[in-house]
Amino acid sequence: MDLPIHGKQVGLLIKRQRYHCRDCNQTFWERLDCTIDEKRNCTKRLLSYIEKQSIQRTFVSISEDIGINEKTIRNIFRDYINRLEETTQFETPNWLGIDEIHIMNKPRCVFTNTEERKLIDLLQNRNKETVVEYLSRLRNKDRIQYVTMDMCQPYKDAVKAVLPRAIIIVDKFHIVRMANQALETIRKQLREGCHKELTEMKESYFDIWDCDNRQKAFLKYNAWKAKIPTELQSAFEPLIKAMKNWEEEIFAYFDHHTTNAYTESLRSLIRAMNRLGRGYSFEVLRAKMLFTEGLPKERRPYVKV
Structure with a gap:
């Protein structure tokens, strides 16, 4: 099989010479190493095409395009990934991002380079022990200056244990989303007349994140907290508690x-x-995510938000 042309599968019929050795009486075929991968029964250029395509496309779609069994595509992908992992070094970032995602019925831990917007790794689980082990194995881990995360205590404990000098920063969008959800819940529970008051409180809370330094933000937050009506204190308690515990x-x-x-x-x-x-x-x-979102991209300027 060879590279498809205009969406059509292409097969090559190759005539090659068979030889007979007069000394040992053995027969052998003319070698085609320069163009054919005999293990996969395809051209080397097709093999390279499959490797690159298998990172971004499904194995089934590639199989349908070129006429090679899906299992063979998977095997080519596996060999390619093994080769990439042996030759690719992912640089430890200055700014590390930690998050989690629930896929395949399990929560998984995600590590990223937030400064250069690259995936670093995707772990089997999010357990503290797993995170500690992974961070401990990072090369040049002392170069990590900042670690952004949501309010997850196991992540915080793991970072404190392995990267004691790194500054932990709770993701702005996580805490703002938490506040928004709390306010919307209160809105649904209260009478219509309170909606205007809640809207004002919501906007004044969001204004905190426009401050250009910690002192102004801290003062503005305390001013906002002092304005919470007595009857709403219990409703805002989870948010206030989170702000205190992760201040x-x-x-x-x-x-x-x-x-x-x-x-x-x-x-x-x-x-x-x-x-x-x-x-x-x-x-x-x-592997698919690591070698698409993890490999170096064109450098773009980082914009603070």
Whole structure:
């Protein structure tokens, strides 16, 4: 089999010479090493095409295009990934993002380079022990300056244990989303007359995140908290408790303005890849994501949000 042409499968009929050795009386075929991969029964250029395509496309779609069995496509993909993992080094970032995604009936931990917007790895689970082990194995882990995450205590404990000098920053969008959900829940539970008051409180809370330094943000937050009506204190208690327990990590955002936006967006890409595969193993999904979203891309300027 050879590269498809205009959407049509292409097969080559090759005539090659068979030889007979007069000394040993053995027969052998003319070698075609320069153009044919005899293990896969295809041209080397098709093999290279399959390798590149298998990272981004489903095995079934490639099989239908070129006329090679899907199992063979999977085997080519496996060999290619093994080769890539042996030759590819993922650089430890300055800005590390940690998040999780629930796929294949299990929560998985996602590590990203938030500064350069690249996937670093996707782990089998999100257990503290697994995260600690992974962080401990990172080369040059001391170069990590900032770690963005949601309010997950096991992640925080793991980072504190392995990267004590790194600054932990709670993702701005996570805490804002939490506040928004709390306010909307209150809105549904209260009488119509309170909607205007809640809207004002919501907007004034969101205004906190426009502050350009920690001190202003902290003062503005305390002013907002002091204005909460007595009858709404219990409804806002989960948000206020979270702000208190994670105060240092939440307000660290105003010192460094680093978010986990890329990590959050990556979760939708992982889910899309998983749906597309319809039956990928975790190892296959991890490899496909790692060698599409993990490999170096064209450098774009980082925009603070």
